[in-house]
Amino acid sequence: MQWRNHLHTGFTVGWAVFGNPVAAALAAWGALLPDKLAFGFRRHRDWTHSPLIWLALFLLMRKTAALFDVPPEAVRLALAVPLGALVHVLCDALSRAGVPLLPPGILWIGIPLYRTWDWTEEVVAALVSGAALATVFAGLL
Numbered sequence: 001m002q003w004r005n006h007l008h009t010g011f012t013v014g015w016a017v018f019g020n021p022v023a024a025a026l027a028a029w030g031a032l033l034p035d036k037l038a039f040g041f042r043r044h045r046d047w048t049h050s051p052l053i054w055l056a057l058f059l060l061m062r063k064t065a066a067l068f069d070v071p072p073e074a075v076r077l078a079l080a081v082p083l084g085a086l087v088h089v090l091c092d093a094l095s096r097a098g099v100p101l102l103p104p105g106i107l108w109i110g111i112p113l114y115r116t117w118d119w120t121e122e123v124v125a126a127l128v129s130g131a132a133l134a135t136v137f138a139g140l141l
């Protein structure tokens with residue numbers, strides 16, 4: 001998926017999950033991390049694209065914050081970054097190439113709904129962001 005689509009899907013899902021535009025912006029930034037961290041690696045979708053890595057980081061950060069009694073708003077902002085990265089990986093998992101469940105490149109998973117740079121990518125990205133925004137606005141009503 002192209003970065004512009006990662007940005008808006010990360011932002012909207014971050015907003016839907018945390019209900020905070022600052023957390024949404026951090027999630028958008030986090031949504032670029034899997035590709036930025038992959039720079040210099042042999043393959044684009046290596047360990048930085050494993051959903052288990054980002055899910056584990058998210059859960060570890062949440063558990064650590066609970067142990068040290070971190071203020072809830074700070075926890076939300078911190079968790080937005082791995083959430084955005086997880087959104088990136090899950091959106092990439094909807095492409096034809098899929099993503100590795102386990103690093104490095106072991107057990108590839110995915111549901112091939114779109115091809116990158118194709119109109120199908122725009123539809124999938126719009127559906128992800130549309131669903132997230134629908135959740136946001138349903139909560140505001």
Ligand SMILES: [Zn+2]
Pocket residue numbers: 001034035049088092
């Ligand atoms: Zn990627």
